[in-house]
Amino acid sequence: MAITPATATHSPSNGTAEPILLELVDENGVTIGTAEKLAAHQPPGQLHRAFSVFLFDEHGRLLLQQRALGKYHSPGVWSNTCCGHPYPGEAPFAAAARRTYEELGVSPSLLAEAGTVRYNHPDPASGLVEQEFNHLFVGLVQSPLRPDPEEVASTVFVTPAELAERHARDTFSAWFMTVLDAARPAVRELTGPSAGW
Numbered sequence: 001m002a003i004t005p006a007t008a009t010h011s012p013s014n015g016t017a018e019p020i021l022l023e024l025v026d027e028n029g030v031t032i033g034t035a036e037k038l039a040a041h042q043p044p045g046q047l048h049r050a051f052s053v054f055l056f057d058e059h060g061r062l063l064l065q066q067r068a069l070g071k072y073h074s075p076g077v078w079s080n081t082c083c084g085h086p087y088p089g090e091a092p093f094a095a096a097a098r099r100t101y102e103e104l105g106v107s108p109s110l111l112a113e114a115g116t117v118r119y120n121h122p123d124p125a126s127g128l129v130e131q132e133f134n135h136l137f138v139g140l141v142q143s144p145l146r147p148d149p150e151e152v153a154s155t156v157f158v159t160p161a162e163l164a165e166r167h168a169r170d171t172f173s174a175w176f177m178t179v180l181d182a183a184r185p186a187v188r189e190l191t192g193p194s195a196g197w
Contacts, residue, residue: 022048023088029116029133034088041073045120045129051096052134052179053082054187055108055141060195061157062187063141064166065104067173068153073128076153078166079173080180081141083134092135104155105146108139114186121174130175136183138190160196 020037024046031049040046055063063081067074082103086095093113101107114136121130145155158166167177180187187197 020085021088022085025049025133027118027133031088037085038072041128041130043122043127043129045122045131047118047131047133048085049092050085050130050132050134051083051092051099051137052080052175052183053096053100053108053111053137053139054114054180054183055081055100055106055139056187056191056195057141057157059157060191060197061159062163062197063104063145064156064158064163065147065152066154066156068149068151070150073126074123074173077171077173079176083173083175083179093137096135096137103148103151104141105148106141106143109142110190111137111139112186112190114138114183117179117182119175119178121178123174132175134175134179134182136179136186138183138186140190 021034022037022040023031024033024035025048026032035046035048040048064078065081066078067076069076082100084095084099086092097107097111116133116135118133119130147155184197191197
């Protein structure tokens, strides 16, 4: 693996795992410090920077992922294409592209900013809290997926009607509808009126 600033910082050569730091922000999204990832999610939660990605195929269907069962937070639930946290000092756009590739093995053929949303979502199953200032991105995926099984249990492309059926039947992440609703204007612009988003 090539050593980049991110991997050098977060994957030390001695084999020990260094804590992953998140960027703490104020209500306007201005960086005010850092906190260890798990600590930032302990109740009541510390407001931190995050991102959410929504990728669509050529038919305007949304790519959902089911989070791997081994994840410490919201394992096994369905959610948007990709979500995560930039490293301190990493641009949200760069983090979104990086994590999409790390989790799903694809680089979006188009990725555009779609605004931000701030929310507070406790996760009843884990007891953790998502206090996030979330940067939203929409884009297209035009190459075969190669999901990392440690990150992703399953994937599916859905129409709006299929999403409604699945959302009524399956368990989704606590933040999913909040981020989707916030991204809808950009989603509609990307997919066009016929896609139905």
